[in-house]
Amino acid sequence: MSNVKRVAVTGAAGQIGYSLLPMIASGGIFGPNQKVALQLLEVTPVLGALEGVKMELEDCAFPLLTEVTCSDDPKAAFKDTDACLLVGSKPRGPGMERKDLLQDNGKIFIGQGQAIAEAAGPDVRVIVVGNPCNTNCLIAMHNASGVPQDRFTAMTRLDQSRAKAQLANKSGKHWSAVKNVTIWGNHSNTQYPDWHHATIDGVPAAQAVNDDAWLAGDFIATVQERGKAIINARGKSSAMSAAQAACDHAKSLFTVTKKDDWASLCVISDGSYGTPEGIISSFPCTTDGSGNWQIVQGLEMNDFSKQKAEITWQELVSEREMVQGLLAN
Ligand code: NAD
Ligand code: LMR
Numbered sequence: 001m002s003n004v005k006r007v008a009v010t011g012a013a014g015q016i017g018y019s020l021l022p023m024i025a026s027g028g029i030f031g032p033n034q035k036v037a038l039q040l041l042e043v044t045p046v047l048g049a050l051e052g053v054k055m056e057l058e059d060c061a062f063p064l065l066t067e068v069t070c071s072d073d074p075k076a077a078f079k080d081t082d083a084c085l086l087v088g089s090k091p092r093g094p095g096m097e098r099k100d101l102l103q104d105n106g107k108i109f110i111g112q113g114q115a116i117a118e119a120a121g122p123d124v125r126v127i128v129v130g131n132p133c134n135t136n137c138l139i140a141m142h143n144a145s146g147v148p149q150d151r152f153t154a155m156t157r158l159d160q161s162r163a164k165a166q167l168a169n170k171s172g173k174h175w176s177a178v179k180n181v182t183i184w185g186n187h188s189n190t191q192y193p194d195w196h197h198a199t200i201d202g203v204p205a206a207q208a209v210n211d212d213a214w215l216a217g218d219f220i221a222t223v224q225e226r227g228k229a230i231i232n233a234r235g236k237s238s239a240m241s242a243a244q245a246a247c248d249h250a251k252s253l254f255t256v257t258k259k260d261d262w263a264s265l266c267v268i269s270d271g272s273y274g275t276p277e278g279i280i281s282s283f284p285c286t287t288d289g290s291g292n293w294q295i296v297q298g299l300e301m302n303d304f305s306k307q308k309a310e311i312t313w314q315e316l317v318s319e320r321e322m323v324q325g326l327l328a329n
Contacts, residue, residue: 004035004066006081006121010112011088012040012070013050015236016129019243020087021053025062028247029083030254037067041077041088074115081120083254085246086112086140089130091237098131098188098227099319106323109136113143113328120147125253125291128154129246133187134266134280135319141268141280142327150293153253154266156183156191156282158238158245162226163193166219167200171208177201182284182299183264184273185312186319191282192308193223197299216304257287262296273301273309279316 007024011017017040023029024036038057042050050070057068071077078084089105092098108130116126124147128137137154144152160183161175168175179199184192195215200208209215222229230238252263262284269275272283272295284296301309320327 004037005030005083006037006039006079008039008041008077008081008084010041010074010077010084010086011130013042013046013053014087015091015239016087016242016246018053019240020085020246021057022060022062023243023247025057025060025065027064029250032064035064035066038065038069039077039079039081040068040070041074042070042072043088044072047072074112075119078112078115078119078124081124083250084116084120084124084126085129085250086126086136087129087246089136092131092231094231099135099322101131102135102319102322105130105132105136106139106326109139110143110326110328113140114145116140117144117147123291124151125250126152127246127250127253128152129242131187132319134282134316135323137266137280138320139323139326145328149268151291152268152280153249153293154187154280155246155249156187156264156266157249157252158242159183159187159191159193159223159226159282160264161241161245161248163195163219163223166222167195167198167205167209170211170214170219171200171205173200173208178205179261180284181264182262183282184305184309185281186316187266187282188312188315189224189228190312190315191224192305192312193220194305194308195219196302196305197284220308253287253291253293254289255287256289257285259286259296262286265293267293267295270295272297273299274306275309275313276317279313279320281313281316
């Protein structure tokens with residue numbers, strides 16, 4: 001058992017927090033041999049409810065959980081952290097798009113980026129879940145002076161898992177048989193879930209599904225609009241699946257992810273595949289298990305894929321323009 005890993009979770013008394021905290025405390029990110037401490041952040045009026053969450057965490061008596069702290073001060077919550085999961089922010093309601101949240105949520109990530117730079121551990125990794133997560137991540141990254149930009153990632157893991165589930169259901173296979181699905185671009189309804197390199201039980205996905213019109217039509221639309229479908233059905237946005245995805249995303253960073261089933265991570269674009277540089281965009285990535293990722297190179301993108309990817313990249317460019325004033329450096 002190595003030293004305790006310190007994990008900050010913001011918005012910890014919210015819906016996602018309530019599902020995510022027990023997953024982390026059970027070893028969901030760092031595995032069954034690693035002790036963890038949870039450092040929880042909430043806004044001041046919610047600190048009372050957060051104390052209740054802390055009581056419940058203690059009452060679970062998780063063998064791996066060493067400590068739970070609660071605060072409304074980002075610097076206290078991020079102190080010496082190995083991982084910061086930035087969940088705290090408003091969710092959208094019916095009839096809204098995620099980017100409609102930028103006005104309210106964007107500014108949260110200025111102060112949190114600054115606090116990460118001041119207080120987090122020297123090797124911290126940051127995972128942004130709060131929407132619109134790509135551009136919120138960009139804001140945090142730009143305000144975390146001195147923290148390398150590759151430490152910041154945002155989450156399209158839920159979209160990747162949704163795409164796997166759709167492909168599995170359509171082909172009559174289990175979702176664990178589906179590998180190498182890519183989400184390109186933004187965690188929004190312009191995202192491009194790409195099946196061209198995916199396999200199902202080792203067979204190319206297009207062959208296993210045997211319905212090109214479905215792949216190019218309903219498959220893409222279902223994944224793009226799944227968040228909305230859940231809001232319409234539940235009256236609240238996804239939480240259990242979002243928490244699982246956040247945990248899976250973080251676990252992908254801290255365990256080795258190979259090219260035989262890459263992870264879609266939103267990371268700073270270096271221009272790979274023609275993506276505009278400097279935006280936080282989703283790419284197929286491998287990881288080395290120490291928090292470092294690499295964009296998978298050399299995948300062929302046909303004209304259909306290029307066209308779909310361009311739409312979502314341009315949306316990210318326009319979101320960046322909307323928050324230009326919040327980007328410190
Ligand atoms: P929620 O309203 O249930 O909880 C959010 C919590 O954040 C609240 O308790 C609130 O008090 C807290 N909060 C707000 N501002 C804060 C701040 N500045 N510092 C700390 N805490 C703060 O919402 P939820 O359902 O848990 O969703 C949280 C966010 O995650 C939303 O923006 C939602 O859209 C997003 N989300 C993203 C994905 C994804 O795939 N990237 C999936 C699901 C949800
Ligand atoms: C999701 O994809 O479920 C989340 O981003 C929540 C939302 O607003 O759709």
